């Protein structure tokens with residue numbers, strides 16, 4: 001058999017990030033070469049100050065670097081400065097973004113303390129008003145942003161697309177000798193809505209470094225097409241998100257597939273994963289998914305990675321699944337403290353493997369790894385530290401012993417980093 005030599009080396013890296021104009025959102029840089037920012041949105045009634053503060057705090061602790069809250073009426077606008085104040089008292093300075101629809105211009109004018117407390121205003125050009133009122137009300141929000149020195153996100157959403165613009169483009173398309181599909185024209189309308197609105201905001205006096213754009217749709221292929229096109233036509237900072245992604249694994253897969261491809265293309269300065277939580281579910285899941293997406297693709301490091309094999313017929317016990325789950329959970333729970341106590345700990349790699357086939361090899365690649373005994377193997381679990389076999393664990397307390405070894409490894413390696421820095 002002849003193996004062809006490669007014509008060129010294929011690098012295992014994403015395309016270079018598209019150059020965008022950076023926007024400062026309450027101290028967090030979006031675009032302009034800054035790391036891709038993770039953001040999220042609350043689902044509490046903002047007027048319910050206790051619940052909103054609790055959820056923003058939970059999202060922030062989970063790693064959301066920007067949190068958006070709904071500002072839909074006077075009561076919620078009045079609550080915003082109080083939410084801000086309560087967060088400050090908790091020592092949380094996570095920037096808050098106000099999500100406005102229909103009456104944003106009025107709420108910002110009537111509630112100056114809200115306008116001041118927010119770090120960014122989100123405007124949806126599709127529902128800022130109709131006909132002559134649309135431009136006036138859009139301009140009023142932009143003027144507020146100028147007055148209060150805030151950036152805006154012009155967030156187009158295909159569920160609330162500017163119908164006048166869409167109709168105009170559809171009519172023009174119908175007159176073409178070879179009309180494009182309605183789906184393609186809709187994508188064009190989404191892009192144009194974002195670009196026209198950005199141009200208008202700049203004409204009013206808001207500089208480009210205070211404008212972020214988003215153009216969200218709910219279909220994966222449309223999202224990829226829209227953002228690829230949009231990023232070719234502007235250097236505004238881009239917020240990525242698949243709208244109405246859905247629940248559970250469907251929402252996670254659809255978000256990761258679409259945003260993963262765009263990020264690989266170098267597109268996107270901030271991401272939000274719009275998951276529908278299960279009833280009573282944890283809102284912070286969307287932050288976890290966004291972080292895992294960025295980390296698995298190698299863009300950022302948020303927390304130690306646990307590599308675990310999927311298991312197969314060679315390991316019929318659940319010991320290794322339980323251990324992998326336990327280690328993963330411990331890491332997530334301890335991370336807020338570890339982040340402070342052990343600088344650099346997010347770079348840690350742990351491997352928990354089910355049998356001798358790939359166990360020792362994978363464990364050697366990790367910082368610390370264990371190869372548990374598969375079915376019929378001697379009940380012994382070699383542990384590898386920095387690529388070298390150190391001990392072989394035996395007996396009923398293998399899981400606890402390995403957990404203790406991971407904790408010791410973290411203390412020895414990352415505790416020293418801290419000591420050296422002090």
Ligand code: SF4
Pocket residue numbers: 309310311312313314315353354355356357358359374
């Ligand atoms: S490491 Fe062993 S148990 Fe795990 S998937 Fe591979 S063969 Fe199966």
